[in-house]
Amino acid sequence: MRTATSLHLLLLPALLCAAGCNDSSLLQEPSVPAWEGPVAQAGAVRWAPGYLHAGNPTGASYAPLPYLSHNESGGAMNVTKPAGTTGRYIVTFKGLSAVLGTKSAVHVTEYGLNDTYCKPVNGRLVEDKLEVRCFRASTGAAANAAFTVVVLGRSSNAAFAYAHQPTTTDYLAAGAGSFNPKGSARVVRSGVGQYTAFFTNYASAVPVGNSGHVQVNAVGTGKSYCVATEWGDASTPNVKVDVSCYTPAGVPVDSKFTVLFQLPHPHVGFVFAGESTTGSYSPWPATAWNPSAGSMNITRTAVGDYTITWTGVDPAIIDGGTVQVSPYGEAVQCKATSLFDSGAMVHCFGPKGLARDSDFMVLLGS
Numbered sequence: 001m002r003t004a005t006s007l008h009l010l011l012l013p014a015l016l017c018a019a020g021c022n023d024s025s026l027l028q029e030p031s032v033p034a035w036e037g038p039v040a041q042a043g044a045v046r047w048a049p050g051y052l053h054a055g056n057p058t059g060a061s062y063a064p065l066p067y068l069s070h071n072e073s074g075g076a077m078n079v080t081k082p083a084g085t086t087g088r089y090i091v092t093f094k095g096l097s098a099v100l101g102t103k104s105a106v107h108v109t110e111y112g113l114n115d116t117y118c119k120p121v122n123g124r125l126v127e128d129k130l131e132v133r134c135f136r137a138s139t140g141a142a143a144n145a146a147f148t149v150v151v152l153g154r155s156s157n158a159a160f161a162y163a164h165q166p167t168t169t170d171y172l173a174a175g176a177g178s179f180n181p182k183g184s185a186r187v188v189r190s191g192v193g194q195y196t197a198f199f200t201n202y203a204s205a206v207p208v209g210n211s212g213h214v215q216v217n218a219v220g221t222g223k224s225y226c227v228a229t230e231w232g233d234a235s236t237p238n239v240k241v242d243v244s245c246y247t248p249a250g251v252p253v254d255s256k257f258t259v260l261f262q263l264p265h266p267h268v269g270f271v272f273a274g275e276s277t278t279g280s281y282s283p284w285p286a287t288a289w290n291p292s293a294g295s296m297n298i299t300r301t302a303v304g305d306y307t308i309t310w311t312g313v314d315p316a317i318i319d320g321g322t323v324q325v326s327p328y329g330e331a332v333q334c335k336a337t338s339l340f341d342s343g344a345m346v347h348c349f350g351p352k353g354l355a356r357d358s359d360f361m362v363l364l365g366s
Contacts, residue, residue, distance in 0.1 A: 045267075045318075046070060046072070046267055046318060046366050047265045047266075047267040047268045047365045047366060048070065048150050048151065048152055048322065048365055048366070049070075049071075049072040049096060049099060049100060049151055049152065049153050050070060050071050050072060050077075050093045050096050050125070050149075050150070050151035051068075051069065051070055051148065051149060051150040051151065051321075051322040051365075051366075052064040052068065052069035052070075052077050052079070052091065052093075052148070052149055052322075053065060053068035053069060053111065053146075053148050053320075053322065053339075054079045054089060054091065054111075054132070054146055054147050054148070054149065055068075055111070055146045056079070056146070057081075057134075057144035057145050057146050058081070058144055059079070059081060060080070060081055060083070061078060061079070061080045061081070062078070062079055063076065063077060063078055063079075064077055064078075064079060065320075066319075067319040067320045068148075068319070068320040068321070068322065068339075070318075070319075070366065071093045071094070071095070071096055072096060072099050073093070073094065073095030073096045073098065073099045074095065075093065075094030075095035075096065075128075076092075076094045077091075077092065077093055077094070078091070078092045078094075079091050079092075080092070081144075085142075086141075086142040086143065086144055087116075087118075087133055087134035087135060087142035087143045087144055087145065088131070088132075088133055088134075088142070089131070089132045089133075089134075089147075090129060090130075090131055090132075091129065091130045091131075091132060091149050092128055092129050093125065093128055093129075093130075093151060094128055095128065096125060096128055096151060097125055097126070097127055097128045099153070100125065100151070100153040100154075101153070101154070102176055103124075103153060103154050103176055103177075103178070103179045104124045104125045104151060104152065104153050104176065104177065105123065105124060105151070105152045105153075105160035105162070105177060105178075105179070105258055105260060106120045106122070106123065106124055106125060106130050106149065106150070106151050106152075106217075106258065107120070107149070107150050107152075107215050107217050107258060107260060107324050108120045108132055108147055108148070108149050108217055109147060109148050109323065109324045109325045109326075109335060109336050110134060110145050110146070110147050110335040110336075111145075111146040111147050111148055111323075111335065111336045111337070112145060112146050112335070112337065113337055113347065114136075114145075114353075115136055115137040115138050115333075115349050115353030115354075116134055116135065116136050116137070116143045116145040116335075117134065117135060117137055117145075117225055117333050117335060118132055118133065118134040118135075118145055118147040119132070119133055119134075119217055119218045119219060119220070119224075119225065120132055120149075120217060120219055120258070121133060121219070121220060121221055122177075122219065123162030123163075123164060123175075123177035123219045123256065123257075123258045124162060124175075124176050124177035125151050130149060130151070132147060132149065133221055134147065135223050135248065136353070137248050137333060137349060137350075137351065137352070137353040138352055138353030139248075140223050140247075140248040140249075148322050148323055148324065148336065150322055150324055150365070152260070154179050154181070155181070156181050156205070157205070157262070157263040157264070157265050158260060158261065158262045158263060159179060159180040159181065159182070159185065159199045159202050159205075159239070159260075159261045160177070160178060160179055160185075160258065160259065160260045160261070161173040161177075161178045161180075161185035161187065161197045161199070161258065161259050162175055162176075162177025162178050162219070162256075162258050163187040163195060163197060163219075163243070163256060163257045163258070163259065164177070164219075164256050165187070165256075166189070166245075166254040166255050166256050167189065167254050168187075168189060169188065169189050170186070170187075170188045170189070171186070171187055172184055172185065172186055172187075173185040173186065173187050173197070177258065180199045180200065180201075180202055181202075181205070182199070182200065182201035182202045182204060182205055182237075183199070183200030183201040183202065184200045185197065185198070185199055185200070186198040186200065189254075191252070192252045192253065192254055193224075193244055193245040193246060193252035193253045193254055193255065194242075194243075194244055194252065195242070195243045195244075195245075195257070196240050196241070196242050196243070197240065197241045197243065197259045198238050198239070198240050199238060199239045199240075199241075199261055200237075200238050201237045201238065202237075202238065202239040202261065203236055203237045203238060203239050204237050205263060206239065206263065207263065207264065209285070209286060210263070210264055210285075210286055210287075210289060211231075211232065211286045211287050212231075212239075212261055212262060212263050212264075213261070213262040213263075213270040213272070213287070213289070213361060213363060214228045214231045214241050214259065214260065214261055214262075214326065214361055215228075215259070215260040215262070215324050215326045215361060215363060216228045216241070216243055216257060216258070216259050216260075216326045217257060217258045217326070218245055218255050218256070218257050219255070219256040219257055219258055220255065220256050222255070223247065223248050224245050224246065224247060224253050224255035225245065225246060225248075225333055226243050226244065226245040226246075226255055226257040227243070227244055227245075227246075227326065227327045227328060227329065227330070227331070227332070227333075228241060228242065228243060228259070228326055228327075228328050228329075228361065229242045229243065229244050229328070229329055229330075230242035231261070239261060241259050241261060243257055243259060244331075245257060246331045246351075248351060249351050250331035250350070250351035262363065264289045264291070265291070265365070266291050266316060267291065267316055267317065267318065267321075267365055267366050268289065268291065268316075268363065268364070268365040269289060269290050269291060269296075269310040269313045269316070269317070269363070269364040269365070270288065270289050270361070270362065270363040270364070271283045271287070271288045271289075271296055271298065271308055271310075271361070271362050272284065272287035272288060272328070272359070272361055273298045273306060273308065273346075273359055273360050273361070273362065274287070274328075274359050275298070275359075276300075276348075276357040276358050276359050277300065277357050278298075278300060279299065279300055280297060280298070280299045280300070281297070281298055282295065282296060282297055282298075283296055283298060290310040290311070290312070290313055291313065291316040292310070292311070292312035292313050292315070292316055293312075294310060294311030294312035294313065295311045296308070296309065296310050296311070297309050297311075300357070302355070303355045303356065303357055304347055304348040304349055304355035304356050304357055304358065305337075305345070305346070305347055305348075305355070306345065306346045306347075306348075306360075307343065307344075307345050307346075308343045308344050308345070308346065308362050308364075309342050309343035310342055310343055310364065311342065312342070313342055313343075313364065314341045314342055316366075317341075317364060317365070317366045318366040319366065320339060320366075321339070321364055321365055321366035322339075322364075322365060322366065323336045323339050323344045323362065323363065323364055323365075324336075324362070324363045324365075325344075325346055325360060325361070325362050325363075326360065326361045327348060327358055327359070327360050327361075328358070328359040328360050328361055329358070329359050330358065331350070331351060332348055332349065332350055332356050332358040333348065333349055333350075334346055334347065334348040334349075334358055334360040335347055335348075336362075339364075343364065344362055344364055346360060346362055348360060
């Protein structure tokens, strides 16, 4: 785990949004009372209460493939593309909001071989629905694309925050899209597009020998994207995640975002791929997890292309599971291109859509 030796946060007055700011005019997330513990979900055996693979970019309305989808409520799932739109989708998990209660988080990863990327419009599930927007990195134009969605609820082995005030200097992410089983979630803005999310007291939940896992998504209707740039202990007992957000051209921009800090789980495998130009290597043990206790490997197959395997993980991933990918460290985007029994394939590209080697985070789960 790369951990900053010191953290200098510039507590400046809130600035007016710079040109290109993402969704600053939208309504802010309302606060809700803090919840004191995880929801008891009878019979729950999976990591994620909801997930699906939206694999038909031009389909008007369809049900996702059952073996790549799950809805803990038992309700129907659907992906709809509003008539006359490009790169806009409405995802429905019928009945799941009632199961999740007042707290939920959503993450989206584009799935395919080109330079498109996708993001959620809101940081949580709202009345069983989530809107997704997709764009082409090379042009910034709206683009039809396949993607994966995961919906999470309150849990003792994960914390999440919806950073919904992109120009505010320092605030509690206390809305329905934020949850920390050990305390609060705070977001600090240190410059244009530069943020740190703090999970108070959560270091006590991190197991010895494993540093957990991070996923980050930009949120909103605009074209920004966000990456994790650092994570670890800010000052015991807190955990921090540094986040940077960019325009499609790679220029820093203020943006809403979601951040997930995930701990090991019986139905999750995760890896921090931190050697972007190495041909084949095992990830750092502290930043990787295989529930089967098998080996893990990252292989670079071409510029910006990687294959990640978790040996023996298949029994822990129910049916086909789902995959989430987040770039790490610079203005680069990474996405899933394939999901198979023991792993996933990832493609990374720069602001002009050209393949580029990059560090990244990948999570396989069910």
